[in-house]
Structures are given as structure tokens and as C-alpha cells.
Amino acid sequence: MRNKKGFSIGEVMVAMFILLVGIVDAVFLTVRSIDNMKGSRDAVIATLLAQEGVELVRNVRDNNVTQETCGTGTERCTAFDPESDYNWPSYNVSTFTSCTIDYATSGASSRLVCSGVSPDDKLYLNTETGMYSHSGGGTLYEDSHLRRRIYIQYSKTNVDPPNDVLAKVTSVVIFGGQNNFPSADNVERDCKISQNCVFAQTRLTSWINYGD
Amino acid sequence: MKGKSNGGDTIKKGFTLVELMVSVFIFLIIMVAIVQIFAQQISAYRYARVSQSDLENAQFAMNYISKTLRTATVLGEDGSDLRDPTQFNEDDFILQEIETTHKLVLYDFSQELCMRFSFHLGEQSHPYPGDSALWVESTEGIQFDEIEKCLLDTTYSSNAITKYQRLTSGDVMGTFWVAPTRYDDSTGERKTKTIGRVTMSMTVRPAKTDALYEDKKDHPIYIQTSTSLRDYPPDLSF
Numbered sequence: 442m443r444n445k446k447g448f449s450i451g452e453v454m455v456a457m458f459i460l461l462v463g464i465v466d467a468v469f470l471t472v473r474s475i476d477n478m479k480g481s482r483d484a485v486i487a488t489l490l491a492q493e494g495v496e497l498v499r500n501v502r503d504n505n506v507t508q509e510t511c512g513t514g515t516e517r518c519t520a521f522d523p524e525s526d527y528n529w530p531s532y533n534v535s536t537f538t539s540c541t542i543d544y545a546t547s548g549a550s551s552r553l554v555c556s557g558v559s560p561d562d563k564l565y566l567n568t569e570t571g572m573y574s575h576s577g578g579g580t581l582y583e584d585s586h587l588r589r590r591i592y593i594q595y596s597k598t599n600v601d602p603p604n605d606v607l608a609k610v611t612s613v614v615i616f617g618g619q620n621n622f623p624s625a626d627n628v629e630r631d632c633k634i635s636q637n638c639v640f641a642q643t644r645l646t647s648w649i650n651y652g653d
Numbered sequence: 654m655k656g657k658s659n660g661g662d663t664i665k666k667g668f669t670l671v672e673l674m675v676s677v678f679i680f681l682i683i684m685v686a687i688v689q690i691f692a693q694q695i696s697a698y699r700y701a702r703v704s705q706s707d708l709e710n711a712q713f714a715m716n717y718i719s720k721t722l723r724t725a726t727v728l729g730e731d732g733s734d735l736r737d738p739t740q741f742n743e744d745d746f747i748l749q750e751i752e753t754t755h756k757l758v759l760y761d762f763s764q765e766l767c768m769r770f771s772f773h774l775g776e777q778s779h780p781y782p783g784d785s786a787l788w789v790e791s792t793e794g795i796q797f798d799e800i801e802k803c804l805l806d807t808t809y810s811s812n813a814i815t816k817y818q819r820l821t822s823g824d825v826m827g828t829f830w831v832a833p834t835r836y837d838d839s840t841g842e843r844k845t846k847t848i849g850r851v852t853m854s855m856t857v858r859p860a861k862t863d864a865l866y867e868d869k870k871d872h873p874i875y876i877q878t879s880t881s882l883r884d885y886p887p888d889l890s891f
Binding site: 464467468471472474475478479481482485486489490492493496497499500503504506507509544545566570571572573585649 | 695709
């Protein structure tokens, strides 16, 4: 009779299981910490793009008042004039308007795009120039998985535009697989970095009203 | 072990050579796989750390330009005044790309200095001459009535107190899209045509001397932001 001494299959399996749990845990931890770092990288990109949104809207407001004639009229444009060449959403007392804006629109000035129920808010990366914009398509552009939306909301509801109205401009960027924008009324509450959402906000005055 | 016993039974003690080799072989395969996974993770971790620091520097540079622009006006690119109303249709909003061979030229009212920003390789004396970076040059003591001087190379090269500084780390390239604030003085009365803005974009890669460069050069980090200018001419106020 052979005389065997060794480990049973049960012992071997238990040992392997313990070893595996240890290794898997260690790998999982490092993967997690690298994922976190990637998340903070995306947050930096998104924050800069959110700030860009606010600045571009401010630039539209500023250029509205430099136009000498407005639309088909002969008067000057006001800061929040929907007839201006650079666009502005129509005055809406009851709710916010959802818009998008680019660093460039056909190489000229930026315009706010607010028509339609949901303008395309995806940001595409032009891999040749390295620029983010809402224009996509073709092999040159890739989906950056960033989305930006501008909410414009007037803070006074009982005055006719354009006098003495404040516009609250909120630029929201979502990233990293997040697909739902917080609603404009709850951006401050719901747009959190843990939800892959950042925002920048400012209040713009109607500034110069010629002839008032 | 019972020791030698009767009847020619083989008594085994320990492992045979074959068993030992098989188990060492299996052990080796597992270890190699584990070490590879860890090596990969460590390299990814190192890239995350390096790129995070380069990214923060690039972000700092963008914030620095944005803050400078709060008290500055944009003239155009070196050698060409983009505000010139005779050169462009005066009502047009001129948004122009400043290509990497050129420099973005500003005048900072708050300190009476000319500034220009550009992306290019380092000087030979620089610790990392092979890396592109964002550089800033500035020259003090320029009065507002001689603001056009900011566009000339000689203003910077002839001035003993020109400051020349690198603003980013790693290998960074980028572009500016610029619209200066433009106005028309020809009627004797200033008329503002457009309020300008600056869009900045950077692509951030690890330093070329870093072993990570080869691996990551085709997957840089892209960042971008814009700033609307605040250099409102005096006719735009009550």
C-alpha cells in the first residue's frame, strides 16, 4: 500500500481562495485610486469649460450693446435683445431657457442657440486642433463625453424687458458617463462633483440701455 | 513514514522532481501574471500623478492669463494689429487663430507693461529644451500712447528688463483664438464696434524625457477655456 502524505484538495482550495482574495483586493484598490485620479482630471477639464460657458454668454451680452442698429430696426440693441445679431433668448418670465454656445460659430462671433426643445449639448473634440465645440461629425471629431448646457433665467418677473432686469446665467457641464442635467431650478443643490457635474454661475445686468 | 517495511513496497518521501517542476512552473506563471498586473498599475499610477501635476500647471497658466486679461487689452499677434479698423470690415467680429509660430500680444493697463504669450520649445540652456511649453515675455514702462510698441520684437529684445518665463510643465502645445476689442476713432468720436474675447486651448503630454511619453503622446489631455475682455472703451458707459 502506498503511503501518501500531502494536502487534500480542500486545503489547497482554501489556500488558493485566501491568496486570490488578497491579490484581487490589492488590484482593485489600485484600480480604484487611479480611477479617482482620472475623475479629478475630468473635473479640471469640465470646470474650465463651465467657466468658458459663462464668459461666452457675457461676451454675447457685451456685443449686443455695441451694435448700432438692431435687427431690422433703426434703434440700438439692448443687452438682452433677441433681435441682435449675436442672439439672446426671448424674454421669458415664467421659466428658464436652455441654450448652448460655442467658442466659435463659423469662425465669427459666438451666438446663443436656444431654439428647439433640447439643443445638442454634447461637446466634441476636434482631434486635429484640440478644440471642444458642439459641432461634430466626420472622422475629425470625437465625442468627448462632456456635455454643456447654459440656463438663462431672469430674476425679475414683474418688469418688462429690457429695463433693469438681471439675468442669472448658469453653465453646467456633466462628464464621465453622467447623462442627466440637473434642472435649472436645482443646479446649486443637485450639481455635485460626486455626480460628475460642475457648474459656473453669474448674474448679468442689462447694463446700457440707450435712450432710457 | 513507517520506514522500510517488508515486501518491496515503494516508500515515497517528499516530492518527485517532476512534481516539483510542475508546481514551480505553475507558481511562476501565476507570479508573472501578478507582477505584470502590478507593474501596469504602478505605471498607470505614476502617469496619473505626473499628468495631474502638469495639468494643474496648465490650468494655473490659463487662470493667470484670464486674470491678466481683466486689466488688459488685446492688440493681436506679434507684427499684426488685429484692432486695425482699416484692415478689416469695421463692424465684423474678428476671431482669429494665433498659430503656434506667433504670439498673443497684450497691454496691461494696471502695470504699464507689454506682454506676449506663445507656445514653443525651450532654449538650449533650459533643463527640458525638448519640451514645448507656454512662455510669457513682458516689458515694463510702456505708456498707453505708445501701446503699438507691444507688437514689435525690438521692444522686447532691446529692453534690459524683459522678463521671460515658462508657465507650464511637461510637453504642452496650444493655440489662442482671439478677438480684440475694436473701435473706430475716425469721426473724432469713439465708437465701439465689438467687445473681444480670448479662447485658450492646450494639449498636455508628459515630458519627453519621461519614459511615459512614448506611451501617452497620442493620448494627450485637452483643456480649453475662454475669457471675455473687460477693456470697455469709455463710450460704453453712462
